[in-house]
Amino acid sequence: YGEVLDCADQWLRPGRPLQPALWSGLAKLADAAATTWRQPDQGIWEVRSEGRVFTYSTGMCQVALDRAAAIGERLGLSDQVTSWREGAEELRRLILEQSWDEEAQCLSEHLDGGGSLDASLLALPLRNVVPADHPRMAATTAAIAERLSAGDGLLYRYLHDRSPDGLPGDEGAFVLCSFWLVDNLILQGHRERAEELYASLCARASPLGLLSEQIDPSTGVFMGNFPQAFSHIGIIASGVNLARAAAR
Template sequence: MTHCDYHGPEESLVRRAAITLKLCDHWVNGSLVAAPTSSLPAPVGGVRNWDYRYAWIRDAAFAVFAMRRIGFVGEADAFLGWVLDAFEQSGRPRIMYDVDGRPVPDEVEDGELEGYRRSGPVRWGNGAADQRQHDIYGEVLDCADQWLRSCGDLQPDLWHSLAGLADLAGQAWRQPDQGIWEVRGEGRVFTYSAGMCQVAVDRAAAIGARLGLPGQVAAWRASAERLRHLILTQSWNEEARSLREHLDGSGGLDASLLALPLRRVVPADHPRMVATTSAIADRLSAGGGLLYRYLHDQSPDGVPGDEGAFLLCSFWLVDNLVRQGRVGEADELYASLCARASPLGLLPEQIDPSTGGFIGNFPQAFSHIGVIASGVNLTRAKAGATA
């Protein structure tokens, strides 16, 4: 771990999280799997058993962003090259690939295996691979912007590809998709997806203006501002006093909205974001600082049964509290989440709120990303407070 540049809260666990992400990373080509396991149930006895041994564009982008912040800059370079090559080979952007950039196999159930603790079905492949998820445009453009700010070399063909993704994002946000949580029911215009399309056009405008590149810089900038305004106005539900999961203000609360300030879509201290943060912390609470992604009776996802608390959402809450100046609360929550790690410093996708037990695929890249990103945010906030 000679590249690790982190000195802050839970330093040993942050280093362990970085090692875990590196072990999920394909060191040759830059891809990164969401988890090295398949079909570990969430919860035990349920049917939410998925194969996570593939490279999601979203998960990998979150990972390289977190790793960059603690000194691992080469990972972002490798990932960007890998994902654009994968897009070109597949003829269109897909949400996930295998580690070699090939299509993910069709999802099948293995009737010969009973599953972990007899929680079948065991699945190989992933049926979400062909879903429409518009956030991938923002993930790639955001990664490219970070890379170029650290002196990456932008070739004309690369800019042509990035500009094309921005153009797609400028239209895609109007169309229903399956969202970050990969619902297996009817698509909707999700607020988070629209927010990541905003990220795509915003970063394209920033790159084009900064480097004097050809492209629709003014149109992208106008589109970014329009989308930011739409998110703050149209997804706001006055009765609920919060932003909602769908851009028309309908649907339930969605913990993914906590990620919007982290991608600079809306300010964390905007009154409507502050209200949304409080609503999510209160109404999606699973107790003990844990959060559900959403409530299934308000946000049906097309899969039977409930699930546990999703760890990354609680780390997002830490980050919002930090940005809202509530550093003491954030520090306390962060410590409680880190205390849930196994003796080896590993975390699952979800926690069973009733027992504290680990559920879902393990170890989960998303959860270790949260350990790193929130640790960095807390460290910087504390340094600012004492400066």
């Protein structure tokens, strides 16, 4: 839901026309997000273990409600704007409160706080779900950089011994997660650190400038899908964000 409505919001911002049939479909997605966020799923990583109410998934439902409200407000299209806006704010509050792990001093992978650390939490500020400089998000970013580190700027998505995923085989460092960290460092005002990390990630590309899904931290060998769209989305987005930060 969140991906579609976020794209629609960006598409419509310059004043492009919105067809009634399209708005009807977008409104239905927002209404679905308002209710289905409570349903357990397998999260962004498509784990094979029991479904939970993942913090990332809840965040994307928040995005759906927030963007639907923004579109409706801008175009004066719906009397549901107030309920969508209130729903978005409520989900933001729940994420900051219910996924907070007081002992670990960071947000956790599940909304009930019953999980461990997950690098997908780095995506929350990038979608404007939680401010990057919110104390709890800043603490989470620091925790991910330290506790999920695979060395040399690489990050694991999560730790298998603490977040069983039901999948066989070894886990490499997930390239996109490091680009998410670059973006969070930019948003938190640590541009030099972000530039250094970005340069180190770019240096890992193949002679053709391509990146894989994962990297073996011990050897630097590519793992998983190659080339991987996620990784290239990350390198482009982080490059744009760094350029914008430098221009300010």
